[in-house]
Amino acid sequence: xxxxxxxxxxxxxxxxxxxxxxxxxxxxxxxxxxxxxxxxxxxxxxxxxxxxxxxxxxxxxxxxxxxxxxxxxxxxxxxxxxxxxxxxxxxxxxxxxxxxxxxxxxxxxxxxxxxxxxxxxxxxxxxxxxxxxxxxxxxxxxxxxxxxxxxxxxxxxxxxxxxxxxxxxxxxx
Amino acid sequence: xxxxxxxxxxxxxxxxxxxxxxxxxxxxxxxxxxxxxxxxxxxxxxxxxxxxxxxxxxxxxxxxxxxxxxxxxxxxxxxxxxxxxxxxxxxxxxxxxxxxxxxxxxxxxxxxxxxxxxxxxxxxxxxxxxxxxxxxxxxxxxxxxxxxxxxxxxxxxxxxxxxxxxxxxxxxxxxxxxxxxxxxxxxxxxxxxxxxxxxxxxxxxxxxxxxxxxxxxxxxxxxxxxxxxxxxxxxxxxxxxxxxxxxxxxxxxxxxxxxxxxxxxxxxxxxxxxxxxxxxxxxxxxxxxxxxxxxxxxxxxxxxxxxxxxxxxxxxxxxxxxxxxxxxxxxxxxxxxxxxxxxxxxxxxxxxxxxxxxxxxxxxxxxxxxxxxxxxxxxxxxxxxxxxxxxxxxxxxxxxxxxxxxxxxxxxxxxxxxxxxxxxxxxxxxxxxxxxxxxxxxxxxxxxxxxxxxxxxxxxxxxxxxxxxxxxxxxxxxxxxxxxxxxxxxxxxxxxxxxxxxxxxxxxxxxxxxxxxxxxxxxxxxxxxxxxxxxxxxxxxxxxxxxxxxxxx
Numbered sequence: 001x002x003x004x005x006x007x008x009x010x011x012x013x014x015x016x017x018x019x020x021x022x023x024x025x026x027x028x029x030x031x032x033x034x035x036x037x038x039x040x041x042x043x044x045x046x047x048x049x050x051x052x053x054x055x056x057x058x059x060x061x062x063x064x065x066x067x068x069x070x071x072x073x074x075x076x077x078x079x080x081x082x083x084x085x086x087x088x089x090x091x092x093x094x095x096x097x098x099x100x101x102x103x104x105x106x107x108x109x110x111x112x113x114x115x116x117x118x119x120x121x122x123x124x125x126x127x128x129x130x131x132x133x134x135x136x137x138x139x140x141x142x143x144x145x146x147x148x149x150x151x152x153x154x155x156x157x158x159x160x161x162x163x164x165x166x167x168x169x170x171x172x173x
Numbered sequence: 174x175x176x177x178x179x180x181x182x183x184x185x186x187x188x189x190x191x192x193x194x195x196x197x198x199x200x201x202x203x204x205x206x207x208x209x210x211x212x213x214x215x216x217x218x219x220x221x222x223x224x225x226x227x228x229x230x231x232x233x234x235x236x237x238x239x240x241x242x243x244x245x246x247x248x249x250x251x252x253x254x255x256x257x258x259x260x261x262x263x264x265x266x267x268x269x270x271x272x273x274x275x276x277x278x279x280x281x282x283x284x285x286x287x288x289x290x291x292x293x294x295x296x297x298x299x300x301x302x303x304x305x306x307x308x309x310x311x312x313x314x315x316x317x318x319x320x321x322x323x324x325x326x327x328x329x330x331x332x333x334x335x336x337x338x339x340x341x342x343x344x345x346x347x348x349x350x351x352x353x354x355x356x357x358x359x360x361x362x363x364x365x366x367x368x369x370x371x372x373x374x375x376x377x378x379x380x381x382x383x384x385x386x387x388x389x390x391x392x393x394x395x396x397x398x399x400x401x402x403x404x405x406x407x408x409x410x411x412x413x414x415x416x417x418x419x420x421x422x423x424x425x426x427x428x429x430x431x432x433x434x435x436x437x438x439x440x441x442x443x444x445x446x447x448x449x450x451x452x453x454x455x456x457x458x459x460x461x462x463x464x465x466x467x468x469x470x471x472x473x474x475x476x477x478x479x480x481x482x483x484x485x486x487x488x489x490x491x492x493x494x495x496x497x498x499x500x501x502x503x504x505x506x507x508x509x510x511x512x513x514x515x516x517x518x519x520x521x522x523x524x525x526x527x528x529x530x531x532x533x534x535x536x537x538x539x540x541x542x543x544x545x546x547x548x549x550x551x552x553x554x555x556x557x558x559x560x561x562x563x564x565x566x567x568x569x570x571x572x573x574x575x576x577x578x579x580x581x582x583x584x585x586x587x588x589x590x591x592x593x594x595x596x597x598x599x600x601x602x603x604x605x606x607x608x609x610x611x612x613x614x615x616x617x618x619x620x621x622x623x624x625x626x627x628x629x630x631x632x633x634x635x636x637x638x639x640x641x642x643x644x645x646x647x648x649x650x651x652x653x654x655x656x657x658x659x660x661x662x663x664x665x666x667x668x669x670x671x672x673x674x675x676x677x678x679x680x681x682x683x684x685x686x687x688x689x690x691x692x693x694x695x696x697x698x699x700x701x702x703x704x705x706x707x708x709x710x711x712x713x714x715x716x717x718x719x720x721x722x723x724x725x726x
Contacts, residue, residue, distance in 0.1 A: 091412075147327050
């Protein structure tokens with residue numbers, strides 16, 4: 001199941017992308033997702049042909065390799081080979097905060113509902129998961145406050161407190 | 174004392190609700206143990222040899238009387254009537270039922286306590302100076318900065334699934350009581366020539382099977398950039414730290430393999446590229462945190478207390494005063510250290526009744542404050558010297574007046590094979606045997622400062638690498654043996670100890686320590702601690718004393 005986050009709303013969507021393995025033939029049409037290695041070999045041609053292309057970035061891949069082509073990419077899929085492997089969180093933050101990527105950042109692989117809030121805070125907006133959008137949304141919204149700034153641009157606790165200090169009537173908590 | 178505001182309280186409540194749901198899903202079988210494990214660990218819940226163990230955080234080692242009473246209640250109601258203070262300024266309850274843990278955590282919130290991030294591959298509870306706010310030589314209150322780090326690191330979305338656990342220490346005194354150089358990041362707060370606060374940033378220290386003393390990568394990071402610089406370090410580590418081997422996953426391995434200079438270059442590059450104003454704490458919030466610690470209403474007292482001096486005619490009090498009470502920054506006050514190393518007892522253990530008694534004594538004589546040290550002792554940081562004799566009497570009544578701080582029987586020991594599933598050997602009986610060997614307090618005092626640290630396995634929870642004498646339990650074909658190391662230190666003169674010789678059987682360890690001490694006493698020069706003598710002479714005389722039959726190398 002693919003869940004998308006759009007305008008603060010989690011809902012299931014049909015996946016118009018086909019994930020293509022490194023040994024598989026490219027489908028003629030359709031939007032495709034390629035590994036970083038395959039994209040580096042074939043991506044320029046596909047983009048030039050006007051195809052929608054996404055890149056699957058593994059935890060050991062350096063996202064810096066994509067910086068020049070990011071504006072042309074429809075999505076970046078970040079892979080969790082094990083859910084305990086947290087490298088993709090940093091990659092997502094870099095994509096959003098450092099490189100200003102505005103396309104879809106999709107979590108794929110071993111994606112557990114208990115990580116929904118981490119993912120959303122780090123800038124993911126699409127999730128390949130087995131749970132439904134309601135359970136996903138509940139887990140993502142578990143925390144009413146956050147302590148630190150991240151890619152979701154939620155106001156951290158210190159900003160909420162500053163607001164309240166300026167206007168004591170404002171509700172905090 | 175720092176208090177939660179509504180946001181802090183909501184954060185913990187939301188976390189407890191999340192964990193209650195996760196426990197439910199584990200009990201119903203929806204979550205496998207493999208899936209549940211990282212989640213329970215991030216809430217301080219370990220599966221040990223006999224049952225679950227819950228590790229409760231004591232942020233920056235600071236407790237109030239109310240918090241101490243809450244810990245006593247947990248010990249009585251959900252455990253076997255005691256708790257174990259650890260080398261990480263936490264307390265562990267070793268006999269907790271999984272199904273009870275959500276209720277325990279909810280109860281703890283009534284005293285503003287929690288178990289968040291006391292385990293797991295995330296940023297752990299920050300270690301700080303137990304003498305904070307009381308030490309004369311500190312340049313600022315390290316608890317303020319520890320609380321800044323607590324908030325930043327709590328539920329950090331990017332750094333919750335690190336390659337391994339991550340521990341930060343903050344000290345603001347030249348005398349390091351936090352083992353800063355043995356942490357993943359050690360932060361030493363100083364003022365530069367212009368009077369500006371800044372941190373010496375030390376990275377890559379640690380214990381375990383490959384111990385390192387951390388390397389300084391910044392001499393003076395302006396204090397206001399602490400959070401952005403920590404973010405840069407953690408990001409480099411999260412991305413490039415090893416994940417293929419549990420034992421090579423700590424940041425110390427990354428720093429050692431890159432070299433400290435190259436690690437510093439990468440961290441600096443990340444820091445330069447970052448949107449720092451977004452991450453750094455605004456001055457307003459720093460001021461709020463500083464103010465929320467409040468001021469201790471110290472009284473104006475003469476520096477000399479007649480009552481204190483008169484009480485010295487009691488030899489027991491005089492000994493306690495010599496060993497357990499140190500100077501306070503405020504005239505007429507003292508810092509009173511409470512040893513949890515009674516002779517023959519388990520280092521760090523404290524009964525519920527003792528916790529309640531300490532809470533009362535702290536309220537009566539110490540402004541309601543109690544600190545936990547990484548050496549598994551407690552501290553009443555603000556005691557008027559006039560009240561020290563009465564406090565001492567109160568401690569005697571509950572068996573907490575052992576006058577042995579920093580002496581040979583003030584040992585660190587991990588829980589060892591008696592409790593821990595990872596251990597190769599028992600640590601507690603070894604500590605008890607050494608305690609008995611040096612039970613004579615006059616002899617212990619004559620020996621002077623001597624830090625013995627015992628670990629039941631190579632994971633080094635007992636910090637044996639930085640013991641003046643370290644003791645490491647090893648398994649040899651199913652039998653417990655112990656390897657001795659000499660010359661380590663976790664203080665400002667940090668060093669890793671060197672192996673003395675072949676491992677010894679369990680029944681030989683206390684005698685060997687006795688032999689080492691006698692060798693030291695015979696050759697020490699005036700004013701030398703055991704460590705100083707070792708550093709002057711090298712291992713020779715000590716090796717010859719313990720292994721007289723060994724061939725000369």
